[in-house]
Amino acid sequence: MNENDLRVQRTRSLLRQALIDLVKSQGYESISIREITQKAQVGYKTFYRHYAGKDELLQALVDEKIDDFKRILSPPSDPTASQKNTLAALVYIETHAELFLMILKSSAADQLLTAAVEVGREEGRLTFSSSQIPSPLMTHHFASSMISLFRWWLESGMAYSKEEMANYIDLLVIHTLKQLAAED
Amino acid sequence: MNENDLRVQRTRSLLRQALIDLVKSQGYESISIREITQKAQVGYKTFYRHYAGKDELLQALVDEKIDDFKRILSPPSDPTASQKNTLAALVYIETHAELFLMILKSSAADQLLTAAVEVGREEGRLTFSSSQIPSPLMTHHFASSMISLFRWWLESGMAYSKEEMANYIDLLVIHTLKQLAAED
DNA sequence: CGACTTAAGATACACTGTGTGTCACATTTG
DNA sequence: CAAATGTGACACACAGTGTATCTTAAGTCG
Structure with missing residues (x-):
C-alpha cells in the first residue's frame, strides 16, 4: 500500500479524526468499526x-503523539530546568487536550505511563537518586504522579x-524528589 | 429471588470465582459470558x-471489597497513625492481591481511586490542608499516589x-503533604 | 419425611458487531 | 491517456449477547 497515495492519506486521516470525535462523545469501548467508517x-x-x-487505529494515533511528548518532557541537559519542562509539557497537553483525554480514557493509558517512566529514568539518573528509596520506585512515583x-x-x-499547575506539580512532586536526593 | 436459598448463594459464588480465575489468566475485556458460565x-x-x-458481576465483586478497604484506610481518629494505616492497607492488599490486580486491570480501577479520594478527603481535612495548594488537588494527589x-x-x-513499602510511601507521599501543611 | 416452591438447565431465537471475499468503479500516478 | 491500485457496496460466515419457553432438579418448610 503506497503511503504517498493521496487516497491513502485522506482515508487514514478521516478515520483517525472520526475516532477522536467519537471518543469525545461516547468514550472508547462502545465504538464500533461501522460507526467509525x-x-x-x-x-x-x-x-x-x-x-x-x-x-x-488507536495505536497509530498514540504512537504518533507519544514521541512528541517524550521529546518535550525530556531534560534539555540543564538539570535545573525541570520546572520549565513541566510548563512545556502542560502547553503541549493543553493544545492536544482532546487526544490526551482520549488516550487516558482508553486502554493505551499504560503506554503513556511507560513513556513517562522512560523519560523519568533519564532525568532521575541525574537528579533524583536517593539512598533511602529504590531507584525504580522513585522513577515510577515521579512518572505516575506527573x-x-x-x-x-x-x-x-x-x-x-x-x-x-506547574507550580503545584513542582511543590508536590519535584520538590519532594529533590529533597530526598539532597538528604544523601 | 431469595438471597438465602443455598442454590442462589452457590451459583453467585461460582460465578464470582470463575470471573476472578479468568481475569487472572486472560484479563477482563476478552472474557465472554459463556466462558464464565x-x-x-x-x-x-x-x-x-x-x-x-x-x-x-464485576461491580458486585468490587462493591464487596471497596467497603472493607475504605474502613481499613480510614483514620482511626488518631492523626499521627497514618503509617500504621498504610501498613494495615498493605496487609489487606496482600491477602487479596489477585482481586486487587483484577480491579486495577479492569474498568473498575477508577472506582478504587474514587474510594481513596473519599478517604483522603476525610483524612486531609484534619492533617493535610495547605495554603499553597488547593485542597482538591492535595486530596487527589494523595489518593492517586497511594x-x-x-x-x-x-x-x-x-x-x-x-x-x-510503608516506609517508602511515608517518605514519598505522607511526609510531603505533612510538610506542606506545616509550612503554613 | 414428603409435598411444595422455585432456582437451574437445555434449547431455540432474534439481534448486533466482526472480519473476509468479490467485483465494479474511481482516482492517482507515470 | 492508460495502467495500476485504492475504494465502495454488497453479501457472507461467524461469534457473542440477551430473551423466551419448557422441563428438570434441588432446596425449603410444614
Whole structure:
C-alpha cells in the first residue's frame, strides 16, 4: 500500500479524526468499526485495508503523539530546568487536550505511563537518586504522579492556569524528589 | 429471588470465582459470558438471572471489597497513625492481591481511586490542608499516589516487604503533604 | 419425611458487531 | 491517456449477547 497515495492519506486521516470525535462523545469501548467508517464517510471494508481493528487505529494515533511528548518532557541537559519542562509539557497537553483525554480514557493509558517512566529514568539518573528509596520506585512515583496530575488538570477542565499547575506539580512532586536526593 | 436459598448463594459464588480465575489468566475485556458460565459450571441463562451483564458481576465483586478497604484506610481518629494505616492497607492488599490486580486491570480501577479520594478527603481535612495548594488537588494527589504505589508493589510481585513499602510511601507521599501543611 | 416452591438447565431465537471475499468503479500516478 | 491500485457496496460466515419457553432438579418448610 503506497503511503504517498493521496487516497491513502485522506482515508487514514478521516478515520483517525472520526475516532477522536467519537471518543469525545461516547468514550472508547462502545465504538464500533461501522460507526467509525460512517462518521469518516468511508466504506466499511476500507477500514480493514488500513488497520487490523479498532485498537490498531488507536495505536497509530498514540504512537504518533507519544514521541512528541517524550521529546518535550525530556531534560534539555540543564538539570535545573525541570520546572520549565513541566510548563512545556502542560502547553503541549493543553493544545492536544482532546487526544490526551482520549488516550487516558482508553486502554493505551499504560503506554503513556511507560513513556513517562522512560523519560523519568533519564532525568532521575541525574537528579533524583536517593539512598533511602529504590531507584525504580522513585522513577515510577515521579512518572505516575506527573501523568495523574496532568489527568486531573485536564478532567477539571484546566481550571488552573498552566503556570499555577506547574507550580503545584513542582511543590508536590519535584520538590519532594529533590529533597530526598539532597538528604544523601 | 431469595438471597438465602443455598442454590442462589452457590451459583453467585461460582460465578464470582470463575470471573476472578479468568481475569487472572486472560484479563477482563476478552472474557465472554459463556466462558464464565462454563468455568463456573452453570447454565448460560442462569447468569442473567443474577446479573445484567459482565460489568455488573464485576461491580458486585468490587462493591464487596471497596467497603472493607475504605474502613481499613480510614483514620482511626488518631492523626499521627497514618503509617500504621498504610501498613494495615498493605496487609489487606496482600491477602487479596489477585482481586486487587483484577480491579486495577479492569474498568473498575477508577472506582478504587474514587474510594481513596473519599478517604483522603476525610483524612486531609484534619492533617493535610495547605495554603499553597488547593485542597482538591492535595486530596487527589494523595489518593492517586497511594493507589499507584500499591499497584506498583503488586505488579512487582511484592518484591519489598510491607514494612519497607510503608516506609517508602511515608517518605514519598505522607511526609510531603505533612510538610506542606506545616509550612503554613 | 414428603409435598411444595422455585432456582437451574437445555434449547431455540432474534439481534448486533466482526472480519473476509468479490467485483465494479474511481482516482492517482507515470 | 492508460495502467495500476485504492475504494465502495454488497453479501457472507461467524461469534457473542440477551430473551423466551419448557422441563428438570434441588432446596425449603410444614
